[in-house]
Amino acid sequence: MSEVLSQNEIDSLLSALSTGEIEAESLVAVEEERKIKVYDFKTPNKFSKEHLRTLELxxxxxxxxISTYLSGQIRKSVKIKIETMQQFTYEEFIRNIANPTVLTxxxxxxxxxxxxxxxxPDYVYQILDILLGGTGDKKFKSKEFTDxxxxxxxxxxxGLISNLKLAWEDVLEVESEVVGVETNPALNQTLAPNESVALITFSVDLGKNHTFINLCIPFLSVEKILDKLEVQYWFRGRNEADKLESKTKIKERLNGVNIELTGVLGDSNINVQDFLSLKAGDVLTLNKKSTEPVKVKIMNKTYFYGKPGIIGKSRGIQVLDIIDKDVEENE
Structure with a gap:
C-alpha cells in the first residue's frame, strides 16, 4: 500500500518543486513487476513436485x-509401467473412472x-478370462460383476497390493490390509470431494491388450510423513553396511528364482521320412563344428556364447561372452 502524506509534507513537497530543489521526474514511482501465480482454491496443490517425484520413484x-508377480500368477508375460503421475481432487478421480469398475x-x-x-473392467475381464482357462485376447462387454x-x-x-511393502521398504516399513471392494465408484464416500490426491496411472500390456490400473493416494494419508518423501531424506544415512545388507537381500531373492537355461549345439535339416525313422543311437550332422561356441538361451531368448564341456560327472556350458550388452534393452 502507498504511504499517505500529511498536509505539511504535501506543502513542503510543493515548495521544493517550485524552487527547483527537487526534479519532478525523480518523483515518478517505478512500480515493481509483480509475479502473479494462478491459484485455484477449489483444487489446492498440496503435494510438492518433490513429493510427487519421490512417490513416482x-x-x-x-x-x-507386480509385473513379475502378475506374470507368475497368470503364466503370461505382463509389462506394467507408470503412465502418468498427477495431482487431482478426489471428485475428479471418481468422476473419470469407469462404472462398473473394481475399486479396492x-x-x-x-x-x-x-x-x-x-x-x-477391460483389465479385470482379461485377467478373469485367463484365470478361468481362456486366452484373454477376446473383446469383452461391460457388465455387472458377479460375486x-x-x-x-x-x-x-x-496380492498386488501386498507388494507395496517391498516398494516402500526404502522409505518406510508398511503393512497392507484390504478394507473392502466397491464396483460403483459413485457410492464410495471415502474422502471429501475436494480432498487432494496423488493419482498414479499404470499401463498394463498383456497379450494384444493395453489397459490401465490406478493407485489413488490421499494427501491426508501421507501428510505426517512428508519429510520422508524427499529424495535427500530417502538416501540419507545410507552407509556401507546398509548397502551390503541390500546386496545380500537381492542375492537371496534372486537365488529363489528358477529360469530355463538352454544350450543350442547347432541345427540340422532332415526330411520327414528320416525324422520318422529316427531311433536311439542315430547320429545327426549339425551345421556347426565342435570347436565353435554355442548359443545359450534364457527363456527362449539368446543371451550368451558358451563352450560345452564336462563338470565333474555332469555336462555343462562355460559362458564365454554376452551377446547383447545393452542392459536397458534386456530389462
Whole structure:
C-alpha cells in the first residue's frame, strides 16, 4: 500500500518543486513487476513436485515388482509401467473412472486413512478370462460383476497390493490390509470431494491388450510423513553396511528364482521320412563344428556364447561372452 502524506509534507513537497530543489521526474514511482501465480482454491496443490517425484520413484519399483508377480500368477508375460503421475481432487478421480469398475479400498499402515486401487473392467475381464482357462485376447462387454468374479479379482488385487511393502521398504516399513471392494465408484464416500490426491496411472500390456490400473493416494494419508518423501531424506544415512545388507537381500531373492537355461549345439535339416525313422543311437550332422561356441538361451531368448564341456560327472556350458550388452534393452 502507498504511504499517505500529511498536509505539511504535501506543502513542503510543493515548495521544493517550485524552487527547483527537487526534479519532478525523480518523483515518478517505478512500480515493481509483480509475479502473479494462478491459484485455484477449489483444487489446492498440496503435494510438492518433490513429493510427487519421490512417490513416482517408489511406484516405478512397485510396477516392476507386480509385473513379475502378475506374470507368475497368470503364466503370461505382463509389462506394467507408470503412465502418468498427477495431482487431482478426489471428485475428479471418481468422476473419470469407469462404472462398473473394481475399486479396492485398503489401509497401508502406518499411513493414515484409506487408499484406493482401481482396476478397470477391460483389465479385470482379461485377467478373469485367463484365470478361468481362456486366452484373454477376446473383446469383452461391460457388465455387472458377479460375486464369483469379484471374489477372484479381490484375491488377485490383495496380492498386488501386498507388494507395496517391498516398494516402500526404502522409505518406510508398511503393512497392507484390504478394507473392502466397491464396483460403483459413485457410492464410495471415502474422502471429501475436494480432498487432494496423488493419482498414479499404470499401463498394463498383456497379450494384444493395453489397459490401465490406478493407485489413488490421499494427501491426508501421507501428510505426517512428508519429510520422508524427499529424495535427500530417502538416501540419507545410507552407509556401507546398509548397502551390503541390500546386496545380500537381492542375492537371496534372486537365488529363489528358477529360469530355463538352454544350450543350442547347432541345427540340422532332415526330411520327414528320416525324422520318422529316427531311433536311439542315430547320429545327426549339425551345421556347426565342435570347436565353435554355442548359443545359450534364457527363456527362449539368446543371451550368451558358451563352450560345452564336462563338470565333474555332469555336462555343462562355460559362458564365454554376452551377446547383447545393452542392459536397458534386456530389462
Amino acid at each position: 517408489i511406484h516405478e519399483n512397485f510396477a516392476r515388482i 479400498i485398503f489401509r497401508l499402515f502406518p499411513l493414515e486413512g484409506n487408499l484406493l486401487f482401481e482396476t478397470n 464369483i468374479e469379484k471374489n477372484i479379482i479381490t484375491r488377485m488385487n490383495e
